[in-house]
Amino acid sequence: MEMMKAMNKSNEHVLAGGACFNEKADSYLVYVQNDDRNDQTQAISIHNQPRKVTGASFFVFSGTLKSSSGYLAKSSIMEDGVMVQITAENMDSLKQALREMKDFSITCGKADAEDPQEHIHIQWVDDDKNVSKGVVSPIDGKSMETITHVKIFHGSECKANGKVIRWTEVFFLENDDQHNCLSDPADHSRLTEHVTKAFCLALCPHLKLLKENGMTKLGLHVTLDSDQVGYQAGRNGQHLPSQYMNDLDSALVPVIHGGACQLSEGSVVMELILKHLFLFIYLF
Incomplete structure (x- = not known):
């Protein structure tokens, strides 16, 4: 329902949304100001552990990429989020897939490249029952786990x-x-x-x-x-x-x-x- 609201409020060229905290992520993108007062993106991670899953605070899909650019799609880090530039046709297909609650994949990289740089997958998953793990009612102390x-x-x-x-x-x-x-x-x-x-x-x-x-x-x-x-x-x-x-x-x-x-x-x-x-x- 929240995704439908986001699409209804967005314009035809842009789809953006905030991201929830991902417990599976071992690192997260942050936007900080260094000692020289210049803003930059960093990834904070668990000490002495390799980064495998990096979380972000928001996402943006922009359907302004021209077919003549020579790219299938482009992805980039923007502050503490991720932006994906796709063609207008791909944006229409993405929104249609979201309305039908279907998975959708985007291939990034140059159109004539033998090996595309990366793949972006948008997947529908089951409700995460762990998001309220350990939560109890402040009123009577009863567990609130698994409750919608x-x-x-x-x-x-x-x-x-x-x-x-x-x-x-x-x-x-x-x-x-x-x-x-x-x-x-x-x-x-x-x-x-x-x-x-x-x-x-x-x-x-x-x-x-x-x-x-x-x-x-x-x-x-x-x-x-x-x-x-x-x-x-x-x-x-x-x-x-x-x-x-x-x-x-x-x-x-x-x-x-x-x-x-x-x-x-x-x-x-x-x-x-x-x-x-x-x-x-x-x-x-």
Whole structure:
């Protein structure tokens, strides 16, 4: 679904996206400034181990390569990512393969070369069940492994007195009826965004106290169905203290009941994780 969104938002000549952390990589591309204040790309790797798999932070496919260039395709490192230049025809074929969820290969190098320089393979793989390995609910301490979830890279956040609370993950708990509950998949995104925004704003005045009490990872469990509408908020396997609940009730109850009105049938049960109360230091 995220790949479809990226293609729908991109123009006809460029397809770009961010990359998730790859646990199988033994090195990663980084873009740094050296002692001479010149920017350059480096690969950081595990000490005393050969580099076999190098990770990158983003990818760009550019369909601007001219057929007259003499190249089938070109690949290059750009800052801490990878850019692949292909022909417009190849770009059309790539996007069609992605829409059909089919693998796709690109051959790089000069068209008249006997041995092409490299091959680029775009492959569809099974869901990685290890991405939530070791994750437990901040509310009740139960394991969140194998539960369908989404990492949030640009989600709601709130800053106050040099500290920030940020939404990082949403888990959709097992529910047979969940696929019927909202008429549009985008409604899930809007609902979770509205809920987390209200949650962050409600706790914003309390960030300093939360930090001092070690509450740096918070959970919000939301239930919406015909029989029950409500939420639970917690940390370290316990519910949040009552001193925070009045502000949370005022902010969350209207949003949650508004979300319940969007249900066509079935229910939504989800848990959101918000964490890392940072202390920012600004230098002037």
